[in-house]
Amino acid sequence: MGGIRMSYEPPITDYDHIVEDCTCAFCGCNCDDLDYLVKDNKVVAVRHACRLGASKIMEDIDQRLLVPMIRGDDGELEETDWDTALDKAAELIAHSIRPVFYGWSETSTECMKEGLELGEYIGAVLDNQATICHGPSLQAMQNAGYPIQTLGEVTNRADMIVYSGSNAMNSHPRHMARYAVFPRGYFRKRGRFDRTVVTMDPKFSDTAKMSDKWIGFEQNGDYGFYNAIRAVLKGKKLHADVISGIPKEDIYELVEQMKSAEFGVLFFGLGLTHTLSKQRNIDIAIKMVMDLNKDSKWGLTPMRGHFNVNGFNIFMAFETGFAFGVDLSRGYARYMLGETNTIDLLTRKEPDVFMVIAADPGAHFPNGANQHLANIPVIQCDIHWGPSTELADVVLPGSFIAVECAGTSYRMDGVPIYMRKAIDKPATCRDDEWIMRELKERVMKLREEPNVAPKYVPNPAAE
Amino acid sequence: MFYANTYLDKPVVDDLEQIPSEGSEKILHCMLNTGSDIYQGACKKRGSTLKEEYKNASGTCYMDPRDMVKLGVNNWDTVLVKTNFGEVVLNAAKSRDAPHEGTVFVCKGPWANTITSHETYCCSDPTYKGIKCTVEKTDRKVLLMADLMRLVYKKYVDETDDKVVENMESLGEMPVYRGRKWEELE
Numbered sequence: 001m002g003g004i005r006m007s008y009e010p011p012i013t014d015y016d017h018i019v020e021d022c023t024c025a026f027c028g029c030n031c032d033d034l035d036y037l038v039k040d041n042k043v044v045a046v047r048h049a050c051r052l053g054a055s056k057i058m059e060d061i062d063q064r065l066l067v068p069m070i071r072g073d074d075g076e077l078e079e080t081d082w083d084t085a086l087d088k089a090a091e092l093i094a095h096s097i098r099p100v101f102y103g104w105s106e107t108s109t110e111c112m113k114e115g116l117e118l119g120e121y122i123g124a125v126l127d128n129q130a131t132i133c134h135g136p137s138l139q140a141m142q143n144a145g146y147p148i149q150t151l152g153e154v155t156n157r158a159d160m161i162v163y164s165g166s167n168a169m170n171s172h173p174r175h176m177a178r179y180a181v182f183p184r185g186y187f188r189k190r191g192r193f194d195r196t197v198v199t200m201d202p203k204f205s206d207t208a209k210m211s212d213k214w215i216g217f218e219q220n221g222d223y224g225f226y227n228a229i230r231a232v233l234k235g236k237k238l239h240a241d242v243i244s245g246i247p248k249e250d251i252y253e254l255v256e257q258m259k260s261a262e263f264g265v266l267f268f269g270l271g272l273t274h275t276l277s278k279q280r281n282i283d284i285a286i287k288m289v290m291d292l293n294k295d296s297k298w299g300l301t302p303m304r305g306h307f308n309v310n311g312f313n314i315f316m317a318f319e320t321g322f323a324f325g326v327d328l329s330r331g332y333a334r335y336m337l338g339e340t341n342t343i344d345l346l347t348r349k350e351p352d353v354f355m356v357i358a359a360d361p362g363a364h365f366p367n368g369a370n371q372h373l374a375n376i377p378v379i380q381c382d383i384h385w386g387p388s389t390e391l392a393d394v395v396l397p398g399s400f401i402a403v404e405c406a407g408t409s410y411r412m413d414g415v416p417i418y419m420r421k422a423i424d425k426p427a428t429c430r431d432d433e434w435i436m437r438e439l440k441e442r443v444m445k446l447r448e449e450p451n452v453a454p455k456y457v458p459n460p461a462a463e
Numbered sequence: 464m465f466y467a468n469t470y471l472d473k474p475v476v477d478d479l480e481q482i483p484s485e486g487s488e489k490i491l492h493c494m495l496n497t498g499s500d501i502y503q504g505a506c507k508k509r510g511s512t513l514k515e516e517y518k519n520a521s522g523t524c525y526m527d528p529r530d531m532v533k534l535g536v537n538n539w540d541t542v543l544v545k546t547n548f549g550e551v552v553l554n555a556a557k558s559r560d561a562p563h564e565g566t567v568f569v570c571k572g573p574w575a576n577t578i579t580s581h582e583t584y585c586c587s588d589p590t591y592k593g594i595k596c597t598v599e600k601t602d603r604k605v606l607l608m609a610d611l612m613r614l615v616y617k618k619y620v621d622e623t624d625d626k627v628v629e630n631m632e633s634l635g636e637m638p639v640y641r642g643r644k645w646e647e648l649e
Binding site: 026051052055056058059060061062063064066067069071072075076077078079131132133135136139167169170171173202203204205206219220270271273274275276278279324325337338341343344347360362363364365366367368369370371373374383384385386387389390391426427428 | 494496497498499500501504505506507508509510511512513514548549558559560561562563566568571572573576577578579580581583584585586587588589590591592593608609612613615616617618619620637638639640641642643644645648
């Protein structure tokens with residue numbers, strides 16, 4: 001075995017002070033028990049975080065965006081002062097016809113508030129990373145409902161945990177340890193021994209390796225598989241011997257197990273939302289949970305990826321009535337799947353200015369969508385030099401929420417958490433909230449009237 | 464001493480037994496899945512996207528060992544993956560989640576983007592998983608992130624020929640810009 005070695009890392013003893021109970025700004029688990037060891041205004045070590053959280057907090061300083069930049073005529077980014085960079089960005093936004101503001105999931109809810117005010121004024125489309133990850137889950141919730149519980153309930157009550165299309169050990173490494181599988185809870189005194197863990201995934205993932213049961217249905221077989229479970233739950237017999245690659249006896253056995261659980265929870269990830277049936281997969285998973293509630297108590301939670309991706313959806317649903325892909329160009333909020341979502345807008349080559357806030361479309365959008373970013377001005381507001389910076393024309397360096405700047409975020413189960421500040425940001429960077437407010441004020445100066453369609457009057461003569 | 468540092472040159476993969484230098488098949492028809500793994504996630508969110516490390520974490524095609532035998536590729540040889548949406552050169556490596564013969568896994572990132580489908584079927588989400596692809600052995604090198612972005616999007620180069628852009632001088636592993644760097648700000 002080539003790679004498996006025992007590893008040892010000596011404890012860090014050289015630090016000035018500890019900042020306790022910080023919140024991790026990586027995944028939707030929002031672990032709020034982190035301790036940062038700080039020396040000379042830098043985090044030198046992190047306690048309690050997983051590999052992902054620790055790596056994000058102890059960032060790569062080489063690639064930190066430090067100074068505001070504008071792309072010169074020769075195609076190279078050039079440092080400029082904040083006034084010039086903000087004026088340039090404001091000018092692009094103020095004179096745009098179809099601006100898209102994409103991102104928001106790795107910044108605070110306070111920043112979103114400023115961004116939404118700017119979006120409303122300029123008639124932009126506001127969208128977040130849900131559009132490429134859990135968008136189908138949000139659609140399915142509108143279709144079928146949202147039987148959710150908090151992660152605290154899972155810790156204290158759940159005796160059956162199902163991960164479907166989610167590799168928690170790789171993308172939410174502390175999810176099993178802190179909330180779902182290993183911790184001892186009020187009714188689950190023995191922790192892991194009191195719980196049954198099932199992973200449903202075509203591949204034998206690291207999560208499956210830690211589970212009691214692995215159900216490796218075939219690729220794109222999720223829809224058929226959940227329907228089979230629902231049929232059995234309703235007391236029907238299965239006619240086919242093998243469904244989506246799973247023998248029917250195994251399905252009967254699984255259903256019995258799920259029905260006899262005292263409190264079960266289904267955690268589902270992008271394995272369900274990215275395959276062909278997309279939101280229909282989640283529809284059927286939600287309906288399966290509803291059916292299970294006739295015999296037992298079941299709930300479900302989407303495994304949200306970024307620490308505040310849920311925050312944007314909750315914030316936008318509260319403010320505009322729609323969770324993501326909100327088009328404000330008509331002066332009121334519109335949301336139409338396949339029309340006002342970033343990927344569809346980009347593949348149709350509709351936007352003429354694209355602003356990225358705390359996101360990386362360069363790294364995560366398919367080529368077909370990203371090609372349009374090469375044709376239009378791109379404004380980036382982020383903390384690290386990433387693939388999007390290679391496409392950006394104006395770069396505004398923000399600050400690191402939960403390390404250099406405080407803010408509110410929403411955990412994957414919808415619990416809001418105030419993330420504290422531990423160290424000071426680099427002197428040349430600004431808070432995301434400040435950047436958005438400045439942009440808003442500058443755009444309002446450049447354009448006295450909001451850039452939205454005139455109010456629609458059905459019968460002008462009657463007015 | 465081996466430190467379990469969060470920095471790793473390459474993701475840890477198992478060694479392969481006996482790989483023939485010539486495979487029995489030239490082109491392999493597979494199913495492509497993309498997604499994240501812990502190496503890619505740690506490297507991306509630390510911000511080290513220009514580095515060799517991100518290239519190895521994200522620009523790697525995880526394959527079933529039986530498929531690797533068929534093609535005659537060893538760990539960290541390069542393969543060319545083609546779909547209807549594009550093509551890209553990737554490292555080959557033995558999957559930690561094998562067996563999954565006929566399926567290859569590429570972590571999300573600029574490399575995977577060039578071959579995934581932008582088709583949303585009117586529900587906002589592109590199809591990142593379950594795409595038909597072909598895999599073949601190649602001598603071409605896997606490009607660093609900045610070079611790949613230059614090749615694929617050509618936003619700031621005048622050249623349009625792929626071959627010329629691919630062989631241009633590398634942009635390297637550090638940000639290229641005119642302005643103050645970290646050391647000068649302190």
